[in-house]
Amino acid sequence: MTTLTTGASQAGMPELLPGDVRMLLTGNYAVSYGAMRARPQVVPIYPITPQTPIAEKISDLQLAGEFDVDLMTAESEHSAMSACITASLTGVRVFTATASQGLMLMHEMLHYASGAMTPIVMVNVNRTIGSPWGFWPDQTDSLAQRDTGWIQLYTENGQESLDTVIQAFRIAEQLLVPAMVIHEAFYISHALEPVVVPAQERVDEYLPPFAPQHRLDPEIGESWGNVVNQDMFYRHRKRLGEAMARVPETAIAADTEYEALMGRGYGILERYRMEGAEIAVVAFGAMCGTARVAVDRLREAGVSVGLLKIKLFRPFPIEQVRAAVAGVPKLVVMERNFSPGVGGVLHQELKAALYGMADPPQVHGYLAGVGGVNVSARKIEELVGKAMTEEPVAESVWQR
Amino acid sequence: MLQLRIQGRGGQGAQLAGEILATAYFREGKYVQAYSTYGGARRGTPVSTFIRVDSAPIRERCDIEEPDAIVCFDPSLLSPALLGGARPDTVVLVNSNRAPSSFCDLGDYRFATLDALAVAQKNDLGRIVNSAVLGAFARVIGSPGIEHLANVVRDVSPRKSEENAGATMDGYRLVRILGKPDPEGLEALAGITPGSATEGGAA
Numbered sequence: 001m002t003t004l005t006t007g008a009s010q011a012g013m014p015e016l017l018p019g020d021v022r023m024l025l026t027g028n029y030a031v032s033y034g035a036m037r038a039r040p041q042v043v044p045i046y047p048i049t050p051q052t053p054i055a056e057k058i059s060d061l062q063l064a065g066e067f068d069v070d071l072m073t074a075e076s077e078h079s080a081m082s083a084c085i086t087a088s089l090t091g092v093r094v095f096t097a098t099a100s101q102g103l104m105l106m107h108e109m110l111h112y113a114s115g116a117m118t119p120i121v122m123v124n125v126n127r128t129i130g131s132p133w134g135f136w137p138d139q140t141d142s143l144a145q146r147d148t149g150w151i152q153l154y155t156e157n158g159q160e161s162l163d164t165v166i167q168a169f170r171i172a173e174q175l176l177v178p179a180m181v182i183h184e185a186f187y188i189s190h191a192l193e194p195v196v197v198p199a200q201e202r203v204d205e206y207l208p209p210f211a212p213q214h215r216l217d218p219e220i221g222e223s224w225g226n227v228v229n230q231d232m233f234y235r236h237r238k239r240l241g242e243a244m245a246r247v248p249e250t251a252i253a254a255d256t257e258y259e260a261l262m263g264r265g266y267g268i269l270e271r272y273r274m275e276g277a278e279i280a281v282v283a284f285g286a287m288c289g290t291a292r293v294a295v296d297r298l299r300e301a302g303v304s305v306g307l308l309k310i311k312l313f314r315p316f317p318i319e320q321v322r323a324a325v326a327g328v329p330k331l332v333v334m335e336r337n338f339s340p341g342v343g344g345v346l347h348q349e350l351k352a353a354l355y356g357m358a359d360p361p362q363v364h365g366y367l368a369g370v371g372g373v374n375v376s377a378r379k380i381e382e383l384v385g386k387a388m389t390e391e392p393v394a395e396s397v398w399q400r
Numbered sequence: 401m402l403q404l405r406i407q408g409r410g411g412q413g414a415q416l417a418g419e420i421l422a423t424a425y426f427r428e429g430k431y432v433q434a435y436s437t438y439g440g441a442r443r444g445t446p447v448s449t450f451i452r453v454d455s456a457p458i459r460e461r462c463d464i465e466e467p468d469a470i471v472c473f474d475p476s477l478l479s480p481a482l483l484g485g486a487r488p489d490t491v492v493l494v495n496s497n498r499a500p501s502s503f504c505d506l507g508d509y510r511f512a513t514l515d516a517l518a519v520a521q522k523n524d525l526g527r528i529v530n531s532a533v534l535g536a537f538a539r540v541i542g543s544p545g546i547e548h549l550a551n552v553v554r555d556v557s558p559r560k561s562e563e564n565a566g567a568t569m570d571g572y573r574l575v576r577i578l579g580k581p582d583p584e585g586l587e588a589l590a591g592i593t594p595g596s597a598t599e600g601g602a603a
Binding site: 012013024026135156157184186187188190191192193194286287288289290292293374375376377378 | 419422423426429430431432433434435436437438455458459460461462463465
């Protein structure tokens with residue numbers, strides 16, 4: 001995709017903070033700029049549609065002398081992630097990006113990365129997994145990595161992706177847990193939009209250099225990768241769990257401080273127009289944007305509806321989700337993610353999170369937009385109306 | 401909100417045309433969202449570009465089902481599926497040497513046509529039609545400003561920037577609009593015989 005940008009600030013748009021620039025960027029290019037501002041020293045990467053523009057833009061920025069980075073082009077995604085782990089273990093900041101089949105090929109090394117406590121930040125551009133072959137948005141690629149020990153943050157637009165990449169380094173490095181920032185094909189990855197790129201000095205203030213106590217360094221003489229006994233493995237897994245459990249509070253603090261410095265914050269989840277809601281749509285990623293429009297229209301028509309946007313999906317913030325839906329009689333999950341034999345992945349996770357809660361909401365699970373099928377605001381309005389008039393069933397229900 | 405859909409085939413420059421339009425509106429201080437979907441990412445396969453323009457931040461993340469304007473780079477793509485969400489006030493701009501009225505059997509829409517290939521040839525751009533189509537678009541929609549749009553085309557053209565800007569101005573002048581008399585100077589295009597493809601232009 002051709003670079004079409006301008007640094008001009010404009011009438012009709014919010015004032016910029018000193019040193020910030022507003023550019024017309026795709027979601028993928030926004031990610032590349034966010035990565036550049038975070039100053040990773042090593043970026044091992046392998047191109048794949050629809051992630052490729054991220055790699056291309058990083059390469060452009062490196063060539064232009066703006067991004068001082070060791071950009072390694074690996075021979076596969078498995079190798080790219082292997083190089084990420086090794087580089088990270090030496091104590092440098094590491095970024096990469098992939099999508100779909102590429103993420104699948106990394107799967108083995110994703111477990112290794114979290115086990116090695118390497119705070120790598122990776123962007124995954126959601127795309128349907130073959131077969132059959134497609135290039136369409138759903139989130140089954142990243143959701144299939146639920147159990148790999150990576151933080152997962154889902155974003156709604158290019159600006160949020162840029163901001164979240166910077167925040168993710170902060171969270172990952174504080175806890176030594178790798179983090180995945182996830183946005184969807186086309187609707188975000190290839191959508192050109194006005195994006196604010198924050199001033200380098202302000203990002204530097206937010207994100208100090210990565211300086212881990214333990215690292216591979218001949219001067220120090222530490223190593224990683226030895227065989228351990230059962231007891232050591234037990235303790236190590238438990239420690240990973242403890243770090244994961246601290247993610248929600250760490251992510252909230254990282255976002256609060258980011259907002260204070262940059263003027264933009266997102267939370268780990270968002271309650272949109274939930275006051276007095278009789279029903280709430282629960283969604284993540286790009287669909288939240290369309291759902292906001294549907295919620296506004298329904299509210300105008302007198303329907304008490306809200307939206308719960310789930311941004312942090314791993315760890316699933318059970319406590320915060322329960323607090324967010326307390327008192328809401330009905331929830332309706334809308335998602336593109338069909339797990340054969342289970343149903344909707346978010347539907348399943350949400351029900352598990354609410355199990356045992358006092359006076360829990362009823363939960364409807366709608367499979368809307370599977371395979372990248374379009375989900376318009378009108379469709380969301382229609383599905384809200386449907387959920388309001390029927391009793392929920394245990395299974396996720398296909399909707400078209 | 402203005403919602404547009406551009407339909408073309410891979411290699412025709414429809415995606416870049418969408419990016420140029422988005423840039424022109426962005427530089428006018430508008431919020432824009434423009435993205436394309438394509439199957440094979442190769443020449444000849446259909447490419448759909450969606451553009452939203454508004455004075456407030458744009459939140460929708462879905463395809464445009466009811467566009468205010470459809471720009472079609474190739475009449476063979478004027479399918480019922482493409483026109484399904486169009487309304488009587490929807491502008492349907494077609495790259496064709498035919499009169500707008502010749503498309504009226506496809507439905508009750510505001511058809512406009514431009515012989516973009518002839519305009520491209522006149523401006524020494526070979527088969528690169530997107531800069532001409534952009535000019536026609538600005539005329540039928542009434543925005544972005546044509547001088548401003550031509551400047552953006554000039555800025556982003558990888559080569560032949562003056563020729564591309566000239567094609568944009570010609571497209572603006574020579575577009576044929578249903579229910580309106582044909583523009584002056586149209587006959588000059590009739591003499592241009594489509595030649596062999598040459599390199600150059602904004603694609």
